[in-house]
Amino acid sequence: MTNPLRLGIAGLGTVGVGIVRIVQKHAELLERRAGRPVVITAVSARSKTKNRDVDLSNYAWEDDPVHLARRDDIDVFIEVMGGSEGPAKDATEAAIAAGHDVVSANKALLAIHGQALAEQAEAAGCVIRFEAAVAGGIPVVKALTEGLAGNEITRIMGVMNGSCNYILTRMENDGMTYEEVFDAANQLGYLEADPELDVGGIDAGHKLALLASIAFGTQVNFDAVVLEGIGAVTIEDIHQAADMGYKIKLLGVAQMTGRGLEQRMTPCLVPDTSPLGQLQGGTNMVVLEGDSVEQIVLRGAGAGMGPTASAVMGDVMDIARGARMTTFGQPATTLRKVRAATGAVPAPYYLRLQLLDKPGALAKVARVLGDAGISIDRMRQYDHSETAAPVLIVTHKTTKTALDEAIAAFGSTSVVSGKPVAIRIEAV
Amino acid sequence: MTNPLRLGIAGLGTVGVGIVRIVQKHAELLERRAGRPVVITAVSARSKTKNRDVDLSNYAWEDDPVHLARRDDIDVFIEVMGGSEGPAKDATEAAIAAGHDVVSANKALLAIHGQALAEQAEAAGCVIRFEAAVAGGIPVVKALTEGLAGNEITRIMGVMNGSCNYILTRMENDGMTYEEVFDAANQLGYLEADPELDVGGIDAGHKLALLASIAFGTQVNFDAVVLEGIGAVTIEDIHQAADMGYKIKLLGVAQMTGRGLEQRMTPCLVPDTSPLGQLQGGTNMVVLEGDSVEQIVLRGAGAGMGPTASAVMGDVMDIARGARMTTFGQPATTLRKVRAATGAVPAPYYLRLQLLDKPGALAKVARVLGDAGISIDRMRQYDHSETAAPVLIVTHKTTKTALDEAIAAFGSTSVVSGKPVAIRIEAV
Numbered sequence: 081m082t083n084p085l086r087l088g089i090a091g092l093g094t095v096g097v098g099i100v101r102i103v104q105k106h107a108e109l110l111e112r113r114a115g116r117p118v119v120i121t122a123v124s125a126r127s128k129t130k131n132r133d134v135d136l137s138n139y140a141w142e143d144d145p146v147h148l149a150r151r152d153d154i155d156v157f158i159e160v161m162g163g164s165e166g167p168a169k170d171a172t173e174a175a176i177a178a179g180h181d182v183v184s185a186n187k188a189l190l191a192i193h194g195q196a197l198a199e200q201a202e203a204a205g206c207v208i209r210f211e212a213a214v215a216g217g218i219p220v221v222k223a224l225t226e227g228l229a230g231n232e233i234t235r236i237m238g239v240m241n242g243s244c245n246y247i248l249t250r251m252e253n254d255g256m257t258y259e260e261v262f263d264a265a266n267q268l269g270y271l272e273a274d275p276e277l278d279v280g281g282i283d284a285g286h287k288l289a290l291l292a293s294i295a296f297g298t299q300v301n302f303d304a305v306v307l308e309g310i311g312a313v314t315i316e317d318i319h320q321a322a323d324m325g326y327k328i329k330l331l332g333v334a335q336m337t338g339r340g341l342e343q344r345m346t347p348c349l350v351p352d353t354s355p356l357g358q359l360q361g362g363t364n365m366v367v368l369e370g371d372s373v374e375q376i377v378l379r380g381a382g383a384g385m386g387p388t389a390s391a392v393m394g395d396v397m398d399i400a401r402g403a404r405m406t407t408f409g410q411p412a413t414t415l416r417k418v419r420a421a422t423g424a425v426p427a428p429y430y431l432r433l434q435l436l437d438k439p440g441a442l443a444k445v446a447r448v449l450g451d452a453g454i455s456i457d458r459m460r461q462y463d464h465s466e467t468a469a470p471v472l473i474v475t476h477k478t479t480k481t482a483l484d485e486a487i488a489a490f491g492s493t494s495v496v497s498g499k500p501v502a503i504r505i506e507a508v
Numbered sequence: 509m510t511n512p513l514r515l516g517i518a519g520l521g522t523v524g525v526g527i528v529r530i531v532q533k534h535a536e537l538l539e540r541r542a543g544r545p546v547v548i549t550a551v552s553a554r555s556k557t558k559n560r561d562v563d564l565s566n567y568a569w570e571d572d573p574v575h576l577a578r579r580d581d582i583d584v585f586i587e588v589m590g591g592s593e594g595p596a597k598d599a600t601e602a603a604i605a606a607g608h609d610v611v612s613a614n615k616a617l618l619a620i621h622g623q624a625l626a627e628q629a630e631a632a633g634c635v636i637r638f639e640a641a642v643a644g645g646i647p648v649v650k651a652l653t654e655g656l657a658g659n660e661i662t663r664i665m666g667v668m669n670g671s672c673n674y675i676l677t678r679m680e681n682d683g684m685t686y687e688e689v690f691d692a693a694n695q696l697g698y699l700e701a702d703p704e705l706d707v708g709g710i711d712a713g714h715k716l717a718l719l720a721s722i723a724f725g726t727q728v729n730f731d732a733v734v735l736e737g738i739g740a741v742t743i744e745d746i747h748q749a750a751d752m753g754y755k756i757k758l759l760g761v762a763q764m765t766g767r768g769l770e771q772r773m774t775p776c777l778v779p780d781t782s783p784l785g786q787l788q789g790g791t792n793m794v795v796l797e798g799d800s801v802e803q804i805v806l807r808g809a810g811a812g813m814g815p816t817a818s819a820v821m822g823d824v825m826d827i828a829r830g831a832r833m834t835t836f837g838q839p840a841t842t843l844r845k846v847r848a849a850t851g852a853v854p855a856p857y858y859l860r861l862q863l864l865d866k867p868g869a870l871a872k873v874a875r876v877l878g879d880a881g882i883s884i885d886r887m888r889q890y891d892h893s894e895t896a897a898p899v900l901i902v903t904h905k906t907t908k909t910a911l912d913e914a915i916a917a918f919g920s921t922s923v924v925s926g927k928p929v930a931i932r933i934e935a936v
Contacts, residue, residue: 102658102800112725113657113838211655217801219655226654226831227639227647229541230530230821297540355807358786372530373645373818379783379805390801393658403654403831410541 084117085400088154088180090145090171091161092125092132095185095212098389099158100134110393114400124148149175156181156399158392160212164188176201176208183395185212185388191286191302194293195415198407208407209395214287215240215364217387218380219394224294224368225409231370233295235335237508241284242362242382243270244310244330249360252318252327258311270362280309281330281345288332291366292343294409296336297416301343304420308346317501320432320472321349324458327357331506335425342421349430349505355379356508367508424504426477428457433490433500434468435461441495445471448493452486454478468497474505512545513828516582516608518573518599519589520553520560523613523640526817527586528562538821542828552576577603584609584827586820588640592616604629604636611823613640613816619714619730622721626840636835637823642715643668643792645815646808647822652722652796653837659798661723663763665936669712670790670810671698672738672758677788680746680755686739698790708737709758709773716760719794720771722837724764725844729771732848736774745929748860748900749777752886755785759934763853770849777858777933783807784936795936852932854905856885861918861928862896863889869923873899876921880914882906896925902933 087103089096103110103120110118122140124147142148149157149171157175159182161168168189175182182201184190190197190210201208211221215238224233239245247261256264262279265271277283285305293300310330321328326349334343350356355377359365364382369375381387398405408415435441442461449456458474475483483502490496515531517524531538531548538546550568552575570576577585577599585603587610589596596617603610610629612618618625618638629636639649643666652661667673671693678689690707693699705711713733721728738758749756754777762771778784783805787793792810797803809815826833836843863869870889877884886902903911911930918924 098800106658106660109660109725110658112842115834115839218804219651222650222655223647226826226829227650227822228818229825230534230538230818232534232537297537353786355783355786358781358783370818372526372814372821374809374812374815376646377805377807379807381802384802386800387802390656390658390798393800394655397657398654398831401654401831401833403826403829403833405829405831406543411543414540 082116084119085114086119086121086153086155087158087396088122088148088151088156089120089158089160090124090148091159092123093160094385095160095388095392096125097132097134098385099160099392100136102389102393110397114397116400118396118400121153122148122151145171146174149180150178154180156183156396159184159186160392162186162188164192169193172197173200176204176206179204179206181206181399182208183392184208184210185392187213187283187286187290191289191300194290194300194407195412198412201407202412207399207404209398209405210290211395212388212391214290215366216380216382216384217390218364218366218378219391220291220366220378221294222394223376223378224291225405228368228370228373231372233368233370235333235369236291236295236367237356237506238288238332238364238366239329239356239359240287240332240364240366240382241278241330242364243278244284245359246270246362247279248310248313248318248328248330251315252322255315257315258313279311281307284330284332285345288334288343288345292334292341293415295334296341297410298341298418299415300408301420304341305343305345310347313347317432317503321430322352324430324472324474325352326350326430326505327352328503329356331356333506337421337425340419340421342424344424347503349503350508354508423480426479427507428477428505429475429483430503430505431473431475431500433471434497435471436495436497437464437467437469438495444493444495445490448486448489452482452489454482454486510544512547513542514547514549514581514583515586515824516550516576516579516584517548517586517588518552518576519587520551521588522813523588523816523820524553525560525562526813527588527820530817530821538825542825544828546824546828549581550576550579573599574602577608578606582608584611584824587612587614588820590614590616592620597621600625601628604632604634607632607634609634609827610636611820612636612638613820615641615711615714615718619717619728622718622728622835623840623843626835629835630840635827635832637826637833638718639823640816640819642718643794644808644810644812645818646792646794646806647819648719648794648806649722650822651804651806652719653833656796656798656801659800661796661798663761663797664719664723664795665784665934666716666760666792666794667757667784667787668715668760668792668794668810669706669758670792671706672712673787674698674790675707676738676741676746676756676758679743680750683743685743686741707739709735712758712760713773716762716771716773720762720769721843723762724769725838726769726846727843728836729848732769733771733773738775741775745860745931749858750780752858752900752902753780754778754858754933755780756931757784759784761934765849765853768847768849770852772852775931777931778936782936851908854907855935856905856933857903857911858931858933859901859903859928861899862925863899864923864925865892865895865897866923872921872923873918876914876917880910880917882910882914
């Protein structure tokens with residue numbers, strides 16, 4: 081294969097420009113590695129006149145990404161526009177219909193329409209690759225789909241939204257409240273136009289759903305991801321968790337259980353000495369566990385021009401070299417539709433409550449937990465401030481259901497002030 | 509492609525048996541993912557009668573791996589015997605001559621004969637894959653060759669010998685001497701039959717040379733790796749380094765410099781808060797740096813039945829799926845022969861010396877360093893015991909040559925007792 085691989089790029093934001101730069105800067109390197117030239121034929125974006133500080137004069141221009149997708153002078157349609165509906169979806173479908181391979185950075189599109197798109201692509205003999213959609217520059221889709229292909233995957237975990245991890249670590253390191261860091265991050269442009277995509281866990285949930293599909297051979301099912309953002313995490317919990325030897329992370333976890341597929345993207349406590357616990361700032365980390373490989377940890381930049389463009393180019397180079405993977409690691413028609421697990425597998429929980437200064441108060445709390453079948457691993461009571469004392473409890477393994485029962489029962493004890501906080505402790 | 513992919517396995521030690529187990533246990537999973545069955549046709553090992561706790565009755569047996577390699581009922585020859593010469597080399601060459609693909613866990617063979625074997629294989633239209641040869645279950649060859657294919661690689665680093673990291677962390681955690689931990693590790697079977705392969709850095713040096721070839725498009729050149737084992741690392745240096753905020757690791761570093769390709773496998777100091785610094789026990793870690801991806805860190809089990817077999821099966825699955833990569837990421841005939849860099853790029857150094865209790869002693873040491881053009885970043889002098897006081901110095905960036913000059917000049921000051929210790933501090 082010495083004929084060039086011809087790219088059409090839809091979207092010339094940060095990532096699109098990053099791809100153009102790599103193709104221009106490393107033309108010789110890419111050709112040497114792929115055994116054929118990799119060239120850009122045509123591009124598309126909203127504004128033709130915007131200054132992007134990159135020379136686009138040799139590429140055909142399309143105002144409409146659907147027209148770009150249908151061009152017969154491209155081999156690979158690169159979709160770096162974003163959005164789960166509208167032009168991104170239309171253009172991706174048009175590219176497949178035209179027999180083009182697709183490389184996408186669009187986690188929302190694939191998390192919601194991935195099954196249908198994969199079936200369309202595979203029926204048409206096209207590939208869809210989406211390394212850039214998950215954890216930026218970390219080649220985690222490749223590691224999971226290809227490197228670990230001999231494993232039954234037992235669990236995947238990850239900190240996959242850099243903005244959330246930036247907020248949580250800055251709260252801890254600088255003693256700022258959630259609101260303060262949120263505003264600072266927003267002003268720095270670290271958050272999506274709709275910040276809820278970040279702090280609500282939606283963006284990270286899309287990524288988790290994509291990895292879960294590959295890991296467990298199931299149809300991607302974003303709707304089944306239990307989502308809980310970081311908006312309710314307080315500086316107090318961050319400090320108290322640290323005091324008990326934990327960090328709070330927005331942690332994605334997916335595992336197959338006897339009750340169905342469990343997918344969660346929620347704040348969790350992890351030991352501060354673990355790789356996940358030590359992760360600071362905007363960096364991403366994904367943990368893959370398989371029956372043979374044991375545990376693999378992958379760490380890197382989760383966003384940004386260079387890392388995301390690097391991931392897109394990894395997929396492009398696979399196609400240039402003739403490697404043609406199925407979208408989710410096995411034919412899309414063989415992916416199973418599984419039910420979502422109701423409730424998470426049992427785990428220890430961190431419990432923080434305000435205990436009123438009454439005789440026998442702690443005994444009452446302990447009795448409520450005991451009645452709910454929850455045993456206590458560690459407990460700390462702090463100095464009373466005014467009338468209430470903060471009490472921290474680390475439970476042994478229990479279900480969220482039992483914990484919710486106990487928390488409800490605290491109300492009738494008259495010794496607990498306010499709403500207790502319960503955060504899962506994930507064994508990593 | 510629904511015809512089965514037929515494997516011939518040469519070597520039925522831990523790894524070979526691990527492969528057999530995966531193929532037997534996950535037959536359905538492998539077929540679903542690869543789109544075709546993956547089966548074992550024939551095996552070879554030294555002893556046919558040894559009990560390996562696995563059913564081999566359905567496979568043809570060959571006493572001679574060369575005969576196995578030549579069989580016309582295998583598609584992939586899996587070499588998990590080891591050794592850079594003799595049967596492993598003969599059988600690998602025979603497999604290529606017979607037109608078979610090769611999956612190898614043999615770092616020594618490939619680090620020494622990789623260029624010739626890659627040229628033979630590519631001329632014959634065969635692939636050689638060797639994920640299992642580097643860092644056990646971590647899919648680092650894949651990440652580097654494929655995932656980061658759009659990057660100019662700027663540096664690779666790694667802790668790639670679990671036994672050495674086990675020894676160093678146990679020395680620190682348990683306060684044991686090198687000799688004590690070495691003996692314990694040897695008794696537990698953690699070390700190679702020739703322990704120098706581990707503690708001398710040879711095994712890790714093989715791995716580094718293989719990664720460097722892919723990273724920089726150069727012919728694999730193990731002879732050019734600067735090797736220094738961990739035999740001279742003392743418990744005192746481990747503790748003093750910890751006191752200054754560092755850990756000592758047997759660290760591989762490869763980077764292209766203006767003076768040629770630098771490849772080192774030597775004890776280095778790394779910050780104790782870095783991922784490399786936090787690595788405990790037998791785990792491996794590889795750090796890949798590229799101009800777009802920035803930094804990727806990969807962590808996992810570097811040895812053992814499951815992880816190594818997982819890596820072999822990743823390569824097998826690539827072949828089953830029709831992905832046919834060149835051995836070192838570009839055609840072997842295009843790999844450049846580059847000269848080895850003389851001396852490492854400048855770095856800060858940790859320097860420990862015994863200062864005699866004489867007036868003006870510290871000033872003399874400082875003057876020698878200054879005369880050699882070395883400036884001091886941090887210095888600590890400890891209590892005198894008897895007549896000599898330990899002095900720790902962290903220098904600013906300097907060359908090893910300048911440092912060696914200074915160390916030689918310490919001799920004429922009459923204030924330094926014994927031989928000073930100098931260990932490079934790698935910026936990670």
